[in-house]
Amino acid sequence: MEAKNLDIYGHEPLVWSRVLEQLQRTDYRATHWLATTGSDGRPHVAGVGAMWDSGKFYIVSGPKTRKSRNLAENNRCVIAVSMPDVDLVMEGTAAIVSEQATL
16 A cells, blocks of 8 residues: 655655554544546546445445445546544545455
C-alpha cells in the first residue's frame, strides 16, 4: 500500500496505527463516500454504508444503484471517510462478496 499525505504543506503520511485506531472505533458515526465512474467516464460520488474489517472496506449497495452498475463495468473506485481525527481517501478495486461467512 502506498501512503501519501494530501495536505498542502508536504507533511509525511500519518502513522498508519493512528488511522487504524480511528477506523476500528465504534463510538461515533463516520461518513463514507464512494466514487466510481460510468461507462462514459462521468464520475459519480455517493454516500454509502461502509465498515472496515481485516484490512478491507465493505460497502452495501443494491444491484440497480448507479454505483453498483458503475462498479460492474469498472471495479476501480475510491472510498473516502471522514472520522473525528482523520480524513482518509483510499483507491482500490471493488468485488462482490457473497460468501455467507463473510456476510
